[in-house]
Amino acid sequence: MSETSQELLDIVNAEGRVIGSARRCEAHGNNCLLHRVVHLFVFDDRGRLLLQKRSMNKDVAAGKWDTSVGGHVNCGESVSDALIREMGEELGITVPVAPRFLYTYVHSNDHESELVYSYSLVYTGEIKFAKAEIDEIRYWEMEEIRQLLGSGTYSDNFEHEFNNYLALSEKL
Secondary structure, rough: OOOHHOOOOEEEOOOOOOEEEEEEEHHHOOOOOOOEEEEEEEEOOOOOOEEEEOOOOOOOOOOOOEOEEEEEOOOOOHHHHOOOHHHHHOOOOOOOOOEEEEEEEEEEEEOOOOHHHHHEEOOOOOOOOOOOOOOEEEOOOOOHHHHHHOOOOEHHHHHHHHHHHHHHHHHH
């Protein structure tokens, strides 16, 4: 088993309260084990959204375009600490201003169930993505993303996330 499959994750209820723990390999493959993840939408100053193309080595949504940053909250780790860690690990982003909290939702599929904490950030600095986890990054126009929804281009999680973001944007 890989080292990441042995990572310990908090198992939570729908309100985010820790009710147990499980190895990542147990949480992936059992959609009854709700675990926390963080997602970050990174926008440039033109309003384009940065997406990452997941590595073909990933066990979930390999080769699919996905949220700018996404990762698990480790056992005992706070959501905010996980967000800062994942920003640094995946894109090399360190910022003095905290990203803006957007919403929380549950995403569930046949493989897993996640309690997602979503944030956004406008960032114009240098990006150094983790080539072991990400095959490619690029900025997308929002309309371009909309046009490709349902085409198999994106992870199912990103499609759920993007629809949540659009619904929030319409309310603002």
